[in-house]
Every structure is written in structure tokens, then in C-alpha cells.
Amino acid sequence: MDLSKETLLEMYWTLLLARRTDERAWALHRQGKIAFHISGIGQEAAQVGAAYAIKRGYDWVAPYYRDLAMMMALGLTPYEFMLGLMGKKGEPSSGARQMPSHFSLKRANVVSLSSPVASHNLHAAGIALGIKMRGEDRIVITSIGEGSTAQGEWYEAVNWAAIHCLPIIFIVQNNSYAISEPIQKQMAVPSSADKACGLGLPGVTVDGTDMLKVYEVVQTAVSRARSGEGPTLIEARAYRLTPHSSDDDDRSYRSREEVDEHKKDDPLLVTQRTLQAQKYLTKAKIDELESKAIAAVDQALADAAAAPYPEPADAAFPVYAEEVQHA
């Protein structure tokens, strides 16, 4: 494992900051201060582990809506995320045109996500094709939920990547549910990684609550991709610890006991334990980072709340590239 103590603590910090930001979003929704939130709680270890295995800012990323922690690893700030939650002007993903968590961050090579699931995996394959055509050594990483692998577009994206031996990694974040549907209603194989054998690329399943294991398998996939050996399909197993979104009520389809059971494997706690075992993290350090995170979230919230809304007329542009000011 080539991760320094500094890097590991940075990864922990990213995970912690994403978690506290995410929790604050739920609180804001309960207080009626925001209209919508969709959460990454439970999947952050997989996201941070994966993000640190690529060359952030150099490689390209097509994330999905739960990838808040991945986005923060790529440089998205709590303030920027909260601008999105509140639909404020200058929100970096879409200028507040899209719902929260429909990520895009040009400065970090993160391409725009929309709502229809799996559509973006094809874009990721296309970016990888462009990279290959230009003979560059960048790679692309794209994530999706396990249920969404039932979409034909996902299959077609992986098929393209496998046929053309593209530098891309498909990460499936298997959080056990697609809104209310368990994985058995989405596929007849035990793991979405099993789909790899039918498409002609390597498939790996990894414990998505273990940040370091995820880092390792993604790193292996990254070097394969970068050296021209082609794509890899990785399933990171985790559990969605929250309802699907702020519009969902998960009590209709799963028991509290089941959810509580999985809270034992909360990736934040798991990561804490690991780093404590490695003596990288002390109780004192944990508390220090904790209060630092809370302060950062408080500040982001205050700043976002003070930020203006877009002008109504902003909605008129840019329909066509010719209208883009900075382009």
C-alpha cells in the first residue's frame, strides 16, 4: 500500500467532511430550508478510495448522484454543494439549472450528470474513446448504482469499452437497493461484477466500506487501463443507510432492524477504526477533525445562505453553444 499517513488522513478528512455536509443537507430538508437532497451516506469509503486511485484533475470522471464524497475528493467544496442544494447563483454543476447532486465540475474533468440513469456511462466510454484516439494516457472512471446496470445503455457502454479496449473503469456502487427494489429484482446474478464475464472484461467485487481495499482494486484497474490493457468492472458493496432521497419513505419496504444492523459497518466508523489501529488517528485527532468539519459546514452554510438566487432571465441561456459567454 503506497499511501502515506498524510494521504490517509486527507482521505479520512474528505470522508468526514462529505458525511457532515450530507447530514446537514438532511437537516436543512427537515427544517424546510431546501426542497431536495439525495444522499451518499454509507458509500463514502468506496468513493474516496476510488477517487484517490486516479490522477485527480488529469483523469476524467463521470460520477453519479451519490458521489458527494468522490466529488469532494475531486475538489468540490461544501459551499459549492450547498449552493446547489439551495439553487443559488454560481452553483458550479449547472448554474442551479439542475437538481442537487447532478454533478459537473469542469475544472476537475467531471462531466455533467443528468437524471436518467446509465446514460452517462456511454459518455464515459466516448471520452475514453477520445483519449485512445489521441493516444493520451488519461483514464476515465464512471460510477453507477447496481439497479441501474439493468439498463441497456449500461450494457452497451461496457460492451463498447470491452470491444475497443478502452481506458475506463466502471464502478458499480451496490448499496443493496434501487429505491425500494432489492438486487434480486434487478439481476439473476449474485453480484453485478458477475456481468463482466459476459462482456469480456475483468470483474471484481470489493467491500465498499473498506476505503483501502477499494483503493487497491481501483488502483490495479487504473494501471491496467493506463497501460492500454482495457477496462475493468468493479462492484463496491455497501449499504444505503438513508432513504433513497428526501422524497422517499423507506419504512414501507425495509425494517428499521435491517438498517440498524448495517450501521455497524458505517464506513466512517470502519475507516476510523482502521486508522486508529494503524495509530494514524487518535481520539484527540478525531475530535479535532470533527469540530473542524462542523465549522467548515457551518461556514459553507452561512455563505451559501447569503448567496443570491439566479436572475429569472438566466434561464433563457445557453440553449446553443453560440450563446455561451466564456466559450
Next chain:
Amino acid sequence: MDLSKETLLEMYWTLLLARRTDERAWALHRQGKIAFHISGIGQEAAQVGAAYAIKRGYDWVAPYYRDLAMMMALGLTPYEFMLGLMGKKGEPSSGARQMPSHFSLKRANVVSLSSPVASHNLHAAGIALGIKMRGEDRIVITSIGEGSTAQGEWYEAVNWAAIHCLPIIFIVQNNSYAISEPIQKQMAVPSSADKACGLGLPGVTVDGTDMLKVYEVVQTAVSRARSGEGPTLIEARAYRLTPHSSDDDDRSYRSREEVDEHKKDDPLLVTQRTLQAQKYLTKAKIDELESKAIAAVDQALADAAAAPYPEPADAAFPVYAEEVQHA
């Protein structure tokens, strides 16, 4: 093998009749007497072998455009096929509304095929769902070309069948090309049967020029399906001995040598040899059936040529089920 001599000769006869009808269609096109033909030459053994493994007229079929021999096994006559070639009134698939070989034959539980590939596999899965919901012991068989398994709709159809354990058999007729594209441009696995492992159902590859082997593997799949054990994916390997269609010129993408090489495995000859070895077929019998087939095709052609064209006004109906006369 539970096939009697009579049945085997009947299967041979079906194969022969389909071949001579198919060849006549090519001749008619060369003579400018018909506008279009798409051929099953090279794939007839797989089609007849599969058709005889189901309860014809009881089970349901969603074929594809090369399934002329399968259709004849299900009762389509050379005359009916030629009505379609000529766009004549009373053509059973579509009343001459569709192009030739867009099969449908209600009396034989064969549902209407359209041109967009793979669309019909979803219909086949839906029929299998209906059968299961009604607790019947019918099964569904549906075929497609190997290239078309690249379509998301094909993946979604097999996925449904696997998840819901439906009584259906997916037959992929791998004839080595999708128009001009070899299989390597369509998938990164050596056989489309390999796709089964990623979807959670059994996958089998069989020599599609061997009528009896195909009969066997399909029979096994049929009993699995009928006894509620679920779907099977079968790839029957053959070679497209003709251009893609009468609009195609295959010299631009494959050599004459390659094609001639495969003529050695012409399923008609292979089947002849097998039945001769079994002493079911003598030289005399072959000649007798040969002239009987030619006579049947001549008669069909004469009758079809004499048949009227539809009235222009027939094109106005039936847009909606309310307009259907016999319904």
C-alpha cells in the same frame, strides 16, 4: 435421440424445401421479378432442429428474418412465402404491408416481427410472462443474430427472463457476420453464449450445421423451461453463405475463398450425409425429394404469380383494433 426415421426425413424435407424456396427467391430477384430477399441459406439446420424440439402450434415463437426454414417447420408454405416476396394480397405475415421475411403466422403462434433488431425478444419475454402468470406449460422460443445481441433491448429481455425464471429459449444464430461486421466488432467474448454467465442463465454453444445436435440442446432447454426451471441461451454456430440481403454486395468485406471454404459445411449436405450414414436416405430418395421440392417451388411460384395485388385502399386499415374485421 427420440427421432423416428419418418420425423428425420420430414426434417430433411423441410430443410430442403426451405433451401430451394430460398434459392428461387434469389433467382427471382436476379430476374427483376421481386424487389427484395433476405436469406436463411446456411442456417436451416439450426432452425429446423430447434423447431422440432418444441410443440409446434402449441408453444409460441418469435423468430427473426432468416428463419424461413423454421417457419416452414411451423407450417408456412412456399406459396405463402412467395406471396410475401411479391407483395401479394393475402400474404399471411402482414397482408403485404411488411417487407418479405418479416414473419408472423397466427395459426402457428408466431408473433409479428418488425425490422428493428432485438425488439422482438422483449415481446417473447412478455409472452413467457403471460404463460407463467396463467400457469400454463407452454414455452417460447425466440431467435436473433449474434450481432444484434449488442442491442440493449436484447440484454434487457434476457435479464427479465432470468430474473423471473420465464419459460423461454433465446437462440442466437451466429452466422459470423452482422452485414459486414465480424463478431469481434460486436462483442469481446468468443461466443454470444458466454453472455449467459453475466445474466444468470445457462448458456450453450452448438454446431448450427448439425440439425440433430441443435435438436438435442434445444430439447434439453425446452424441458427445463417447461418444468419451470427457467430460460436458456443457446448459440447455434453457422455461416451466412449468401450476401446479407439482395441489397448487399459482400465482396467488399469478405473473400470468395472464405465463403467457398464454408460451403463444405453446407447444412443441407451435412444433413444429407448424416441421414445417408444412418441409411435413412439413399441416393434415389435424395433425387426423388429433390424433384419433389423443385416441383413444389414451381407450383408455389406459379400460384403466387397469379395471385392479385392488394387494393390500394387496403393500406388504410387497420390502424386500431376497432377496425379489425375478423377481431
Next chain:
Amino acid sequence: MPEMTLVDAVRLALDEELERDPNVFVVGEDVGKRGGVFRATVGLIDKYGAERVIDSPLSEASIVGVGIGAAIYGMRPVCEIQFSDFIYPAFNQIINQAAKMCYRSGGEWTVPMVIRAPYGGGIGGGLYHSQSVEAFFTNTPGLKVVVPSNPYDAKGLLKSAVRDPNPVLFFEPKKGYRLIKGEVPEGEYTVPIGQAKVSREGADLSVFAYGMMHYYCLEAAGTLAGEGINVEVVDLRTLYPVDRQTILASVRKTGKALVVYEANLTGGYGAEIAASIAEGAFTDLDAPVRRLAGPDVPAMPYSHPLQDWFMLNPEKIAAAMRDLAAY
């Protein structure tokens, strides 16, 4: 008569039809235990079981394609597309398959199915949870397209749709699901598909609308009545086939026509209504046929000031009515 919301009327219709006909079944994402994300199917799985209230895999093409197959087999599927914005993956199945099956088979195969989808904006859904997609389907013979504007029609039209022997697209105004309440008589009744309805008589101008916009038009018409302008409001209800008789009769009476719809103006459904009036009532027109619709930007943005800029409301509609009345 009990008063109920539009979504309750939808659920009641489904309940009664499931009760009435064992061939009827419901299929879609999260329609089971979750009862649908808008609660339109709540309780149905407990009453009719998981075999008749099917949680589908996350793939719209399969929901519709499997539905088509089941319908061909004689079942009566009611497919739910979670948001109309996600109907595009099923587009090939709807346009090329469901719509053309009856015609292409000369009436031998028909597709008695319903596709329900919540549509429309003003609910903070951003680009992909606000779309009004009707115009993509109202140019396709073989389909019927229905949009209810109140609970009474929602129940009566949906029951007619379930019994209709053709594929019926049933778009439900989701903003009105709980906002629009109305009396719904106990027990059995249906509302015929294919008939528009004069929902408010008036002499000064005719306004044509459907779904949520019809609800707003009635409100605006009320406002204008206070100003001495008598607006006739026509609820189109069935968008395809078009009830030109009712539409032209109203224009002949008032001499002025305004078409209101919330989708993009250019190429929207209102274009057909305006064109039909311009051709069919030319000599009766005292003013240009006007259209009031959404602006020509890709879709409705999320942030409230932007959404309000895009979305029509009673005030904007009243202004357009005044304007035309004054012509």
C-alpha cells in the same frame, strides 16, 4: 359523492380494474411495496399479490416491451413509467412496436396495454422530472394519448384505457396529483376516449388545454369573467386521435382561439391544434390563432426563479386571454 384527489382516483381505477379482470396487471419500477414514488399503486400489492403488481428491473424498454408481449398474449398490462422524462429508453418499443403491431400484422396481433406516466413541471423537478412529453407521441397513428385534468376524468378515462384494445399512453399531471380534488361517484363508470369536453361555456374566445394547464385555464377564465370577458374553455382530454369536431365547433362559435400547453412552444402539441383550426375554421376566425406555451429552452430549470420563468401559471394565461380578447 366523495371528494378525492387526482392520484387517489388513479389508484381507485387501477384497483377496480385489477378486481374486475384477472388479465390486468401492473408493472413498473417500485410499484410494489413502495406503491410507486407518487403512491399511485399503494396497497395494490397486498390486495393482488406480487404476481400482478410487478416491481420491474430498472429499464423502461423492458417494462414496455415485456408489456407488449404480455398484451399480445391476451393479458392487460398497465405499465408505469416513473416519470415521463424517463420514457425515452422505451421509445422504440412504443413508436415502432406497440403503435404499429395491429397495422403491420393486418390486425392479427393487437396490443391492449396502458402506459401511465406522470408528467409536467412546477414541482421543483428540474430538467428531468418536469417534462411534458406528449408531442413525441401525438404524431403516431396506432397510439391513443390521454391526459386527464380532474379526478372524475382520471378514473373514468383510465378505466376506459385499461379496457381499450389498443396501446394507450396515459399522462398524469403530477403537479395536480394532490392539488386537484373533485367529486368521484361511487362505483362503476367510464369516460370515453376520443372526446374533448367544453368545460366552461363562453362567447368571446376559445381556449384549448389539457391536464394541469386546463386547471389553470379554468382559474384564469374565472378571473376574466370578473372583467366581463367570457372565455370558453375546452378540455382536450384525448390528445390523439384529435377530436377536431369539438375544437372547430367552439372556434366557429367564438371566432378566437388560444392553445395553452406547458411544453416548449415550437413543435409542441398546440401546433397541431392551431394548424387544424387555421385550416378548418379559416372563415370563422376574427383573430390569429394564438399559442401560449413554455419557452424554447431545453427543459425546466430547478432553481425557483428559473422554474417560475419557464412555468406557465394562471396569471400568464389570463394575460394571454385578455390580449386575444382585445384583438
Next chain:
Amino acid sequence: MPEMTLVDAVRLALDEELERDPNVFVVGEDVGKRGGVFRATVGLIDKYGAERVIDSPLSEASIVGVGIGAAIYGMRPVCEIQFSDFIYPAFNQIINQAAKMCYRSGGEWTVPMVIRAPYGGGIGGGLYHSQSVEAFFTNTPGLKVVVPSNPYDAKGLLKSAVRDPNPVLFFEPKKGYRLIKGEVPEGEYTVPIGQAKVSREGADLSVFAYGMMHYYCLEAAGTLAGEGINVEVVDLRTLYPVDRQTILASVRKTGKALVVYEANLTGGYGAEIAASIAEGAFTDLDAPVRRLAGPDVPAMPYSHPLQDWFMLNPEKIAAAMRDLAAY
């Protein structure tokens, strides 16, 4: 100036653009060695290699989706859909992704790509090789929709499309591929997207058409000239965005408008043109705005008498012109 066919002009444009810009590449089914089923890409693979003339898997969603990703990355994909009838599997990628990428990302990501597709009937293609699908796309801001009617425009417009920073749908009248010949100057020129063109001056009535129907309209206008009726013919060329200026100017001059298109009448593209005229030139109209289009049956049938019943031709068009002139 050399005379050439429309399809040769298309190929020449592709050749010159591939030559000019290393980012340009061609992707589609059978576009390589086969040179496309209509021969529009013949020879390009020999000149530019298999990396820039890519035989795609048989899946339209992936052709467009991968194209979008490559375009985002800075490439200039020219995607070919083999027949416009097969564009629906890519519908989600075109409508939800390509069209909305610029707007939803506030202009940060744009999609400079072309989607070429042969369209139209009268070639014995039946329901699925004859469709005129433009109306499915001409209601979607963010897209540009272009239809050339002659070789000069085909080359000039296609070169503009390849250089356009937005997604451009380029529908080619396949019946005219070899039928329509015209002079094409040597070397570099482009024809601007967004401008309709008065292709024949006349004072008695205005006829609006595009693609193959424009070709027929010119022929019909010639016939009527012999009868002393001077028809002004406007070639719309770009269907979206709509060039209302040119359209209204012509109607103001003649006072009569006929819109001709080969798709189904109801909900077809002509509805928008008729509606725009009815609203924008009300006081100038001496007659109702007429539309001449295909009948409202699902699609064009195969058998010749049926196809002729559906398909427009110069005689039917001339009759409609006479009729309107006599109003």
C-alpha cells in the same frame, strides 16, 4: 462545375472534413469496409483508417452516446444511423443528453456532433425503412435539424454541420441519393444552417417543403407554370430552429400557403409551419393554410399499390397546388 448525385455530395463533404480536421471521425454500423449500406462512406476507411472510420456495434444508443462523450472530449463525431427508422433506441441520448448538455451545464460542456440518417419513403422499404422522423426532433431546443434537398446543399450543409458546435441531426432523403443530381463546385464552400431558401419565385401561392418533397414540389410547380399558376417554392433546409422570417415573408407576398411533407399529417412538422403562419401572417392570408402529407396510418406499407397509396408524388402535389390556387 462537376455534376454529382446527392449521396456523392455527402461522401465528398465527409471526405473533406475528415481531411481538414483530425478530430473529425465517422462512426456507425457498416460504415467501414462496407462503406455504409447506401455507400455514403465508401473509401473513407482506406483513406483515414479504421480508427477514424469506426464500425460500431449494432446498438444505436451507443453510437450516439459514445459520440456525445467523444464530442464532450473535443472530438467531432459524425454518427451514422443506418436508417432513420432505427434512431429510436438512441432517442434518450439525443433528446435527454445531446440536446440538453449545453444548457444543463450552463455552457460548460457542449456536444459538437452530427447524426446522419437516411430518411423517407417510396423505395420499397415498408414500415421500417421508409420513415420520415423529423417531427420527433423538431420540438427540442438544443438540437439543430437539417434536411438537404440537392447535392449542392447536401455538401455545404453537412460541412457546416460538422463544424457546428452543437448536435446537428442531418436527415438525408434516401430516395434522392442517386435520383437527385446537381452541380457541385470544386473545393471549399459551406451553406449556413438556419436559413430557408426561396428556390422558385412565384406570386400566386407559397409552398413549403424540404428534402425529397421539395424536389417533387419544384417539379409540380413547373407543371403549374404551364397552366399559368406561379407557385413560389421555399426549401426549408433547416427545420429547427425555424426560419420564420423567410417563411412569413413569402406568405405576405402570396397570401396563400401550402406545407408539404411525407410523414403522417397529424402532428407532423408541417403543423408547426402552418401554426406559425396562421399566427404570424393572419392578416395576409387569402386562404386557409393547407397541409399535404402522408395519411394517418402507422407507416408506409411495402406492397407497391399500398406504398403508392401512402406516398406523395408530383401529381398529388400539383393537385393540391391547383386546389389552393383556385381558393
